[in-house]
Amino acid sequence: MEQIRQYVDTNRQKFLDELFELLRIPSISARPGHNKDMIAAAEYIRGKLLEAGADKAEVMKTDGHDVIFAEKTVDKAAPTVLVYGHYDVQPVEPLDLWESPPFKPEVRDDKIYARGADDDKGQMFMHIKAFELMNRLGTLPCNVKFMIEGEEEIGSPSLKKFCASHKDLLKADVILISDTTMIAQDIPSITVGLRGLAYMEVEVTGPDRDLHSGLYGGAVMNPVNALAKMIASLTDTNNRITIPGFYDDVLEVSDEERNEMAKTPFDIEEWKEAIGIDREVGETGFSTTERTGIRPSLDVNGIWGGYTGEGAKTVLPAKACAKISMRLVPNQNSEKISELFARHIDSVVPEGVTVKVKSLHGGEGYISPINTIAYQAASKACEATFGKKPVPVRSGGSIPIVADFEEVLGIKSILLGFGLESDAIHSPNENYPLFNFYKGIETIPVFYKFFTEMSKG
Amino acid sequence: MEQIRQYVDTNRQKFLDELFELLRIPSISARPGHNKDMIAAAEYIRGKLLEAGADKAEVMKTDGHDVIFAEKTVDKAAPTVLVYGHYDVQPVEPLDLWESPPFKPEVRDDKIYARGADDDKGQMFMHIKAFELMNRLGTLPCNVKFMIEGEEEIGSPSLKKFCASHKDLLKADVILISDTTMIAQDIPSITVGLRGLAYMEVEVTGPDRDLHSGLYGGAVMNPVNALAKMIASLTDTNNRITIPGFYDDVLEVSDEERNEMAKTPFDIEEWKEAIGIDREVGETGFSTTERTGIRPSLDVNGIWGGYTGEGAKTVLPAKACAKISMRLVPNQNSEKISELFARHIDSVVPEGVTVKVKSLHGGEGYISPINTIAYQAASKACEATFGKKPVPVRSGGSIPIVADFEEVLGIKSILLGFGLESDAIHSPNENYPLFNFYKGIETIPVFYKFFTEMSKG
Numbered sequence: 038m039e040q041i042r043q044y045v046d047t048n049r050q051k052f053l054d055e056l057f058e059l060l061r062i063p064s065i066s067a068r069p070g071h072n073k074d075m076i077a078a079a080e081y082i083r084g085k086l087l088e089a090g091a092d093k094a095e096v097m098k099t100d101g102h103d104v105i106f107a108e109k110t111v112d113k114a115a116p117t118v119l120v121y122g123h124y125d126v127q128p129v130e131p132l133d134l135w136e137s138p139p140f141k142p143e144v145r146d147d148k149i150y151a152r153g154a155d156d157d158k159g160q161m162f163m164h165i166k167a168f169e170l171m172n173r174l175g176t177l178p179c180n181v182k183f184m185i186e187g188e189e190e191i192g193s194p195s196l197k198k199f200c201a202s203h204k205d206l207l208k209a210d211v212i213l214i215s216d217t218t219m220i221a222q223d224i225p226s227i228t229v230g231l232r233g234l235a236y237m238e239v240e241v242t243g244p245d246r247d248l249h250s251g252l253y254g255g256a257v258m259n260p261v262n263a264l265a266k267m268i269a270s271l272t273d274t275n276n277r278i279t280i281p282g283f284y285d286d287v288l289e290v291s292d293e294e295r296n297e298m299a300k301t302p303f304d305i306e307e308w309k310e311a312i313g314i315d316r317e318v319g320e321t322g323f324s325t326t327e328r329t330g331i332r333p334s335l336d337v338n339g340i341w342g343g344y345t346g347e348g349a350k351t352v353l354p355a356k357a358c359a360k361i362s363m364r365l366v367p368n369q370n371s372e373k374i375s376e377l378f379a380r381h382i383d384s385v386v387p388e389g390v391t392v393k394v395k396s397l398h399g400g401e402g403y404i405s406p407i408n409t410i411a412y413q414a415a416s417k418a419c420e421a422t423f424g425k426k427p428v429p430v431r432s433g434g435s436i437p438i439v440a441d442f443e444e445v446l447g448i449k450s451i452l453l454g455f456g457l458e459s460d461a462i463h464s465p466n467e468n469y470p471l472f473n474f475y476k477g478i479e480t481i482p483v484f485y486k487f488f489t490e491m492s493k494g
Numbered sequence: 495m496e497q498i499r500q501y502v503d504t505n506r507q508k509f510l511d512e513l514f515e516l517l518r519i520p521s522i523s524a525r526p527g528h529n530k531d532m533i534a535a536a537e538y539i540r541g542k543l544l545e546a547g548a549d550k551a552e553v554m555k556t557d558g559h560d561v562i563f564a565e566k567t568v569d570k571a572a573p574t575v576l577v578y579g580h581y582d583v584q585p586v587e588p589l590d591l592w593e594s595p596p597f598k599p600e601v602r603d604d605k606i607y608a609r610g611a612d613d614d615k616g617q618m619f620m621h622i623k624a625f626e627l628m629n630r631l632g633t634l635p636c637n638v639k640f641m642i643e644g645e646e647e648i649g650s651p652s653l654k655k656f657c658a659s660h661k662d663l664l665k666a667d668v669i670l671i672s673d674t675t676m677i678a679q680d681i682p683s684i685t686v687g688l689r690g691l692a693y694m695e696v697e698v699t700g701p702d703r704d705l706h707s708g709l710y711g712g713a714v715m716n717p718v719n720a721l722a723k724m725i726a727s728l729t730d731t732n733n734r735i736t737i738p739g740f741y742d743d744v745l746e747v748s749d750e751e752r753n754e755m756a757k758t759p760f761d762i763e764e765w766k767e768a769i770g771i772d773r774e775v776g777e778t779g780f781s782t783t784e785r786t787g788i789r790p791s792l793d794v795n796g797i798w799g800g801y802t803g804e805g806a807k808t809v810l811p812a813k814a815c816a817k818i819s820m821r822l823v824p825n826q827n828s829e830k831i832s833e834l835f836a837r838h839i840d841s842v843v844p845e846g847v848t849v850k851v852k853s854l855h856g857g858e859g860y861i862s863p864i865n866t867i868a869y870q871a872a873s874k875a876c877e878a879t880f881g882k883k884p885v886p887v888r889s890g891g892s893i894p895i896v897a898d899f900e901e902v903l904g905i906k907s908i909l910l911g912f913g914l915e916s917d918a919i920h921s922p923n924e925n926y927p928l929f930n931f932y933k934g935i936e937t938i939p940v941f942y943k944f945f946t947e948m949s950k951g
Contacts, residue, residue, distance in 0.1 A: 067805030128807055134703070191805055218709070232708060236806045245770025246591070249920045251689060251891030252675070254821050255791030256782045258775040261816070262729065262794050268719060269726035313702025318715040318846035325713045334712030336810050337719050339800035344817060348524030348648055349693045349854040350585055351819060351892075352795050352920055359718070360801060362808060364711050389775035397806040434708030435808075463706045463809055 038421060038483070044170050045478050052478065053149070053471075055085065056162045059124070060142040060151040066102055066125035066191050075187050078124045079103045082185055085165050090172030091183070097203075099195035102187030106206065109172070110180050116492040117180040118485060119209035119448065120168075121438070122161030122216065123189035126153035127463045134465035147471050154469040156462035160215035160455060161185060163474060167481035176482065178489035182209055186438075189216075192236065192398030193438040200445045210492065211411040212442055213484070215477060217432050217454030222472055224302055225419040227412065228452035230330060230431030231439060233365030233402035235374045236338075239264065239382060240393045241357045247343070248353040258389030260357040261342045267392070268359060270385045271335055275321035278335050278363070280374075280381040288368045290331045298326065301428050311459055329433030334364045360397070364433060371399030371437070400437015403450070411451040414487035418453075422480040453484065495878060495940070501627050502935050509935065510606075510928075512542065513619045516581070517599040517608040523559055523582035523648045532644050535581045536560045539642055542622050547629030548640070554660075556652035559644030563663065566629070567637050573949040574637040575942060576666035576905065577625075578895070579618030579673065580646035583610035584920045591922035604928050611926040613919035617672035617912060618642060620931060624938035633939065635946035639666055643895075646673075649693065649855030650895040657902045667949060668868040669899055670941070672934060674889050674911030679929055681759055682876040684869065685909035687787060687888030688896060690822030690859035692831045693795075696721065696839060697850045698814045704800070705810040715846030717814040718799045724849070725816060727842045728792055732778035735792050735820070737831075737838040745825045747788045755783065758885050768916055786890030791821045817854070821890060828856030828894070857894015860907070868908040871944035875910075879937040910941065 045052075064078035065071045079096045086094040086107040094107035102125065129139040129152050137143050142151035149159060164183070171177035184207060186196050200207060217228040243260040244253070273279050290298075303326050309317060319328035328334070342357030344350035365374055379394040386392045405412070407429050419427040432452075439450045455477040461467045502509075521535035522528045536553045543551040543564040551564035559582065586596040586609050594600050599608035606616060621640070628634035641664060643653050657664060674685040700717040701710070730736050747755075760783050766774060776785035785791070799814030801807035822831055836851040843849045863869070864886050876884040889909075896907045912934040918924045 067803070067807065069804075128801070128803055128805075130801065130803065131704075190807075234708070234808070236808070243771065246918060246923075247588075247921045248769060249891060250791075250793045250795060250819060251691070251821055252786060252889065252915060253769070254793045254819075254890060255785040255789055256774055256776045256890075257769065257771060258773075259793045261797050262725060262792075265722040265725035265794065265797075268722035272719065312705060312710070312714065314700065314714060314846060316715075316846045317713055318844070319713045328712040329709060332712055334707075335719075336707045336711045336716045337722065337800065338707060338807060338809050339802045339811070340718050340722075340814065341798050341802040343794065343796035344585070344587065345796045345798040345815075346524070346585055346587065347526075348585075349817065349819070350524065350647075350795060350920065351691070351693070353793050354796070357794075357797065358802075360806065362707060362711075362806070364708055387775070389771060389773045432709065433711060433713075434706060458709060461703060463807065464704045466703075 040174055041170065041479050041482055044174060045475055049475065052166050056159060057142045059158050059162060060153055061140055063140045064125050064187065065128050066188050067128055075102050075125065079105050079187060082124055086183055089165050089169035099199045101195040104187070104199055105183065105185040107183040108181065109177070111177055112180070115179040116210040116489055117182060117208065118488065119182045119184060119207060119212045120164045121184050121212050121214045122164060123157045123186045124161065125187045125190050126158065127190050131465065136466055144471065148468040149471065149474065150466060150468045152467050154467050155456045155460040156467065157189065157216045159469040159474055160477065163215060163455065163477035164481060166478045170478065171482050171485065178485055182207065192400060194398060196438050197441040197445060200441065204446060207446055209448055211488065212448050212450040214436065214450050214452050215454050216436055217434065217452045218456040218458055219454060220302060220428060220430065222457065222470065223425070225423045225425060225427035226430045227415050227427050228432045228454055229405045229407055229429040230367065231403045232433055232435050233369060233371050233400055234362060234435040234437055235365060235371045235378065235399045236362040236397040237375060237378055238395045238397055239267070239359050239361060241390050242355065243390045244355050247355050250351045250353040253353050257353060258387055259353055260390050261354055263387045263390045264342065264357040264359055266387060267382055267385050268337060276319050278333065280377050282377050283374065286369045287333060287366055295327065298330065299324065301326065301430060330431035331366060333366050333369060335361065337361050364435060365402050367402040367404045369402065371401055375399055400435055401440035403439045405450065405452060409449060410491045411449065411488060414484050414491055415451050415453045417487045418480050418483035421483045422476060497631055498627065498936050498939055501631060502932055506932065509623050513616060514599045516615050516619060517610055518597055520597045521582050521644065522585050523645050524585055532559050532582065536562050536644060539581055543640055546622050546626035556656045558652040561656055562640065562642040564640040565638065566634070568634055569637070572636040573667040573946055574639060574665065575945065576639045576641060576664060576669045577621045578669050578671045579621060579642045580614045580644065581618065581642055582644045582647050583613070583615065584647050588922065593923055601928065605925040606928065606931065607923060607925045609924050611924050612913045612917040613924065614646065614673045616926040616931055617934065620672060620912065620934035621938060623935045627935065628939050628942065635942055639664065649857060651855060653895050654898045654902060657898065661903060664903055666905055668945065669905050669907040671893070671907050671909050672911050673893055674891065674909045675913040675915055676911060677759060677885060677887065679914065679927065680882070682880045682882060682884035683887045684872050684884050685889045685911055686862045686864055686886040687824065688860040689890055689892050690826060690828050690857055691819060691892040691894055692822060692828045692835065692856045693817070693819040693854040694832060694835055695852045695854055696724070696816050696818060698847050699812065700847045701812050704812050707808045707810040710810050714810060715844055716810055717847050718811055720844045720847045721799065721814040721816055723844060724839055724842050725794060733776050735790065737834050739834050740831065743826045744790060744823055752784065755787065756781065758783065758887060787888035788823060790823050790826060792818065794818050821892060822859050824859040824861045826859065828858055832856055857892055858897035860896045862907065862909060866906060867948045868906065868945060871941050871948055872908050872910045874944045875937050875940035878940045879933060
């Protein structure tokens with residue numbers, strides 16, 4: 038431990054400078070205009086993996102953005118850890134709410150501010166630096182592979198096929214991922230559940246052009262009014278989702294398990310204050326952690342139509358659109374849910390408009406057992422560096438590829454995240470505390486040590 | 495008549511060139527960035543009024559954009575016609591749907607294409623050219639005043655006060671306005687009813703920043719979902735407006751009058767085809783012309799919130815907004831309706847969000863009697879130039895200032911419009927047929943002749 042701390046201390050500024058260089062690359066996977074940046078980010082990471090001590094590191098083609106693969110073999114008898122992470126980031130709008138430009142990283146109040154500071158450049162880079170540390174100190178106890186993708190923020194559309202085509206290359210005993218949060222800086226946690234996702238787009242078309250709302254208003258179905266009715270029909274007054282069949286496959290969690298979950302430290306007042314709301318709202322009969330952890334949800338992620346500029350324009354819009362996504366719990370199937378959604382929308386289309394529903398992406402939920410070597414090793418590692426046993430938590434977020442890893446590669450993942458809920462990922466002013474960044478780099482080598490020992494033993 | 499036609503024929507190109515010069519000025523009143531263009535348009539019109547033969551023409555200050563006032567006195571004993579029009583235009587978004595740039599006027603298929611080609615630069619300019627014609631031919635039979643404003647497209651917020659401060663200056667026997675449509679090029683019509691308007695903006699605020707929809711979805715009220723519910727609550731399945739008290743002051747039109755209205759030529763198939771819809775939709779129990787003519791309506795004019803770019807961003811938005819306007823019928827009061835709207839919205843705000851409702855503008859409806867000298871003179875003028883008696887129609891549009899003119903100045907207006915419904919006013923590719931432009935210039939002097947004769951006789 039002492040050796041690890043010393044190496045991190047000595048290299049604090051170097052680690053930060055290198056991360057900053059990566060954060061400066063606007064690798065937004067959702068935007069075709071950023072393809073060059075995607076390539077630059079992948080190349081940068083490949084270089085850093087070689088510098089850190091990989092035997093080989095290459096940028097590999099997929100049907101979409103490239104994957105960086107690297108490996109180092111220490112001992113064929115030792116276990117192999119496959120590190121997964123992603124170098125793409127979310128779009129940055131609304132830009133005017135950022136206090137510093139999203140791709141000009143800076144440290145304020147001991148936090149790194151930049152798009153990707155946490156999700157996932159910051160967390161992924163900890164693994165490269167921990168790998169470097171073990172190589173420099175000569176303490177790397179097992180074989181290591183890296184698979185860093187560039188499409189996580191758009192739902193990893195190419196990675197499942199990539200995995201299927203490279204099963205041998207990706208053989209490993211566990212997949213190690215830091216792309217989740219911990220409860221607080223003094224409460225380490227390991228994510229044992231993730232939600233799935235079905236992300237849809239609905240386009241409503243009325244007249245063939247924007248009309249004058251005076252001359253036509255009252256005689257033509259307005260696409261925005263129609264869209265509002267359709268969205269309103271998706272949930273009821275108990276904030277339950279009303280799509281027929283939606284809850285059919287939801288596994289109800291037993292009272293016993295719910296009681297166990299309720300013991301996880303959670304301060305609702307702090308939680309509300311952190312996001313500026315007065316009142317939590319969700320499905321009747323469930324607590325806030327249950328609503329995000331074990332229950333599905335439905336959110337409009339974006340809506341647009343008609344005149345949105347200053348002042349008053351009296352227009353009856355030709356079109357209205359919404360992006361609507363549903364978070365799913367394990368056992369719900371994203372394709373089935375996408376179909377149920379489309380069928381429900383079709384059944385509530387008002388007269389006089391036409392509607393197109395399209396699935397933008399989907400992925401399955403995941404539950405990670407806690408009786409595995411990987412979980413126990415991660416738990417011990419956190420205990421060693423935080424001085425506290427970590428709490429197992431179910432996260433509301435989705436990393437759909439985790440379910441695919443299990444299905445295609447037959448490998449379980451361990452979700453050892455060092456982010457905080459206050460990191461504002463996907464929002465303006467995304468940040469990542471320096472404490473968490475360095476603590477992650479310290480904890481990872483300890484995980485490798487315990488995981489190797491326990492695998493052998 | 496022959497003399498008039500000859501003058502118009504000789505000056506066809508000159509009239510068009512002069513109108514084009516005006517159409518090139520992007521005088522969008524809703525956008526503060528166009529203030530210089532507003533001033534340029536006003537100055538251009540002032541110059542044209544002087545050239546046309548006005549005794550004086552000046553640009554007068556208001557609390558907002560300037561008004562151009564001009565007059566010519568022929569004979570103190572003769573009646574006075576006050577021409578009203580406006581030089582401001584609607585915004586032009588969405589720009590990509592214009593086939594030619596909105597402020598680069600051009601003629602295609604015998605139509606003038608440009609923002610303002612019809613509404614109202616094209617129609618207003620006919621009056622200046624008809625005035626020029628009468629001055630050049632020495633046939634101006636009465637006194638004329640012009641009041642051309644720059645805020646019609648934002649609800650004429652300053653004009654009522656301007657009228658109240660200049661009652662003497664604006665004294666007249668009738669107000670002549672061309673800012674409405676006729677049924678078809680071979681069916682002249684005179685607008686005898688206009689709807690009022692109450693234009694509102696609703697802003698819904700949830701968390702203090704955009705949140706990750708996975709980590710928070712299901713536990714935080716989503717402002718877009720909330721806004722959709724509120725909009726959905728404004729109308730029922732019969733497309734009636736459900737705001738309590740909304741219909742209280744609506745004057746029901748007698749069956750006799752409805753039967754009379756039903757005789758107005760109207761081809762529903764042509765109407766639907768012109769705007770590209772399969773099915774007309776509106777309040778149960780009323781025909782299409784009744785829905786826009788004698789019944790109020792409610793339309794979302796614009797909506798926005800969350801992520802509206804390409805691809806999928808999993809965000810739970812901090813805010814959502816909508817512009818919502820209601821067309822009112824005579825006897826409904828726009829202030830009262832705005833209040834009822836705000837009260838209803840307040841009563842349906844879901845838990846967990848806060849809502850601000852603001853009135854952007856309002857104006858009253860208007861009914862113009864057909865037994866007036868002005869109506870009879872306009873009818874005879876149309877008969878002379880179109881060879882057909884015009885049809886009295888109720889329009890769904892609003893020119894709120896018309897009700898104000900009657901209230902403040904005590905003067906009735908005659909709505910002699912030469913636009914067509916296919917002119918796409920307020921839409922991309924606004925246009926105005928050359929036929930209508932020149933026919934208007936021919937018809938106006940005949941109106942002056944009959945109006946003067948009938949007033950004297």
